[in-house]
Amino acid sequence: MTKSVVKGPWFGIRHLQALLIFFNIVVVYFSRINVSVAVVAMTNANTTNPNFPEYDWNEKHKSVIISSFYWGYIFTQFPGGYLSRRFGAKIVMFGSTICSAICCVLTPLLISLGGWQAYCAIRIIMGLAQGVIFPAIHQHLGKWSPQKERNFLGTISHCGTDCGIILSMGVSGLIASSSIGWPGISYVSGGACFVWCLIWLIFGYNNAPSARFITPEEREYIESDLLREDNFHQKNIPVPWLAIFTSVPFLSLLVVRCAQAWGYTTLQAEIPSYMAGVLNMNIKSNALFSALPYVAMFCLTFVYLFSADFIIAKRLLTLTVLRKVCNTFALWIPAGIMIGIGFLDEEQKTLAIVLMILNVGFNAGATIGSTLNTIDLSSNHAGVLMGIVNTIANFVPIVTPLLVGVIVTDEHDRTLWQIVFIIAAAIFFFGNLVYIIFGSALTQPWDAPNFLTRDNIENDLSKPVLNGKQLVTSMGDVDKVNSIVNPEVVTAVKVTYNGALNNALELSEEPEELTVETSQTDLSNNNKETV
Incomplete structure (x- = not known):
């Protein structure tokens, strides 16, 4: 009774989301890390293009400028997780990146007006904006990553960190030495953020059901693998702090x-x-x-x-x-x-x-x-x-x-x-x-979405729980085993005493058949079913 799972095209919308996250990390890291090269160019014009203003900043000033980003960064991590759940990762990541882009573009002007103090201020604002990025990314990956593809999609996304650092170190010096000088570092990184925002608005989706170009097979694969109801994404799930x-x-x-x-x-x-x-x-x-x-x-x-x-x-x-x-x-x-x-x-x-x-x-x-x-x-x-x-x-x-x-x-x-x-x-x-x-x-x-509610899953056996498939439940004193039954595909999950869904099996321990014991004769014609 085994059948290969249809996952949709070899490069699906879930892969596109991971690729977009990768490039998002690249551009925001480029805008974040380039300060270490920019401050050198601003204080030593002889090493770059001498046709741009040079500032008399000492090592203490440079250290404060570089570290000021993190003064804001640490304070928006926690709100970022809540905001991405409340409004969706798409708008949170867009708002963060567009704010970073604006900060980059305004940096040369503000430095000319306010010196290193203005540079610190704009870096703090950028840190506040980028603090929500990684919580939103993980919320997004949680919506799009089937369990067996979690390593692949997550790793592809996160390796944007290394690429962003390498790009910043390799490109920032070349830009500072070019005809656009050290201001060009901010303009190029800001422009990269703007371009990403435009692409994200078109191809970024909060979840599989809302994706415009997704195939029905890929949508079904993602949602069924993550055991989601038809109206799951419309629910406001409380946080069990x-x-x-x-x-x-x-x-x-x-x-x-x-x-x-x-x-x-x-x-x-x-x-x-x-x-x-x-x-x-x-x-x-x-x-x-x-x-x-x-x-x-x-x-x-x-x-x-x-x-x-x-x-x-x-x-x-x-x-x-x-x-x-x-x-x-x-x-x-x-x-x-x-x-x-x-x-x-x-x-x-x-x-x-x-x-x-x-x-x-x-x-x-x-x-x-x-x-x-x-x-x-x-x-x-x-x-x-x-x-x-x-x-x-x-x-x-x-x-x-x-x-x-x-x-x-x-x-x-x-x-x-x-x-x-x-x-x-x-x-x-x-x-x-x-x-x-x-x-x-x-x-x-x-x-579990209903973890903080009084009604456990086993108290509502009549509702279809996933794309019209019937939820059949056996009632034990400690552990209950639910099977989402389909004539062709079977997924087994465990429901603990508080009604929370949990994986019954590790990825490397999935049998082709699972025997379920039940004492409820009204669930089936047989007291013992093999699914």
Whole structure:
């Protein structure tokens, strides 16, 4: 009684949504990261096009300008998750990106009027606008990603981060040296945001039923895989705040994402300073070298992706185990490498460069390992979960440099840097250990649309629940097994005692037949049915 699932065209609207998210991350990262090149061009015209204004800003001014983006960024993560649920990811992502585009275009004018203070102000506004992006992205992926394609669609979307960083580092310097000078950096990045907004308005859709160009087969595949009723997208699902904040799998995810943020901040910001101070390597001025770790991360992202898809397709591991294995590679290997870098001396510069590149590269596994776990736990509340995680995790990059400043009183003292790296490695290790013990990729009970209502699913047996298919329910004391029965396709799910839908089986453990015991003679002519 098996039949291959019809998924629609090989490149469907769900793939288009992932591609649009990829380009959205590219353009917003381009507008965010280019400041590190722009401030150099503004303060040293000799290195770029000298026909544009030069400003006498010191290192403190530059640091404040660069960090000002995150002053606004951390405050809109949490609202971003709520807004994307309330109004849809399409309008939230559009509003965020169009605001970023306007900020970019106005930057040169405002700098000429208000100096570095105006630059900080416009960066704070841009941070406020972009803070809603990733919660909205996860809410959108939750609406469009069938379970077996979640790794692929999510990874394709998130690798826009690496591409955006590489593009910003590689292109910003060329633009600053061209005829349009450093103002051109803002104009080009703003123009890219405007172009994306136009395409998004045409081809971006909040969900499969509202998509104009989607085929009926692809729509049916997405909605049936995610077990959605016909009127699901018109419902206003309340957020189970207490259940979320007392959920052990979610709290373990929060811990590991904070650990990831701490370690990644050390990788990104502090190792270059260590190499400059201890190894006497002036690597910050080398744009190519600065981009190499992110090139490695981009390449290894696809190694992780194809390996994960192969493992899932062959049913070698459950999704929960797969996520933990990928995250272990992403955190524990860099933890060991960080400690090793701390023991290198000036005569081992080449090895230090290789280790730094591998360090950042292996960390690419965190996307499959834990970033996408918000969608696993709850596709309905994925944006809210991402908003909570990002709000807390983004405080870490503020704390990390402060601690390093307290520990490293002499940047040429290798023993002080070893303390910094050991702390980061320990946080990497124990954060991932918590995730290994308590993490899960199973959909949580509080994901159910009716979790906060008094009427459980089993109390309403007469309603068709999915595209006209009858919901047949057996009544047990603890667990109830629902089968959405179709003459050709059968999907089995488990309903827990509170009426919440949950996956009965991991992706690698799906049998072709499932035997369902029922004591209700009025559900069928037989007391035992095999579906």
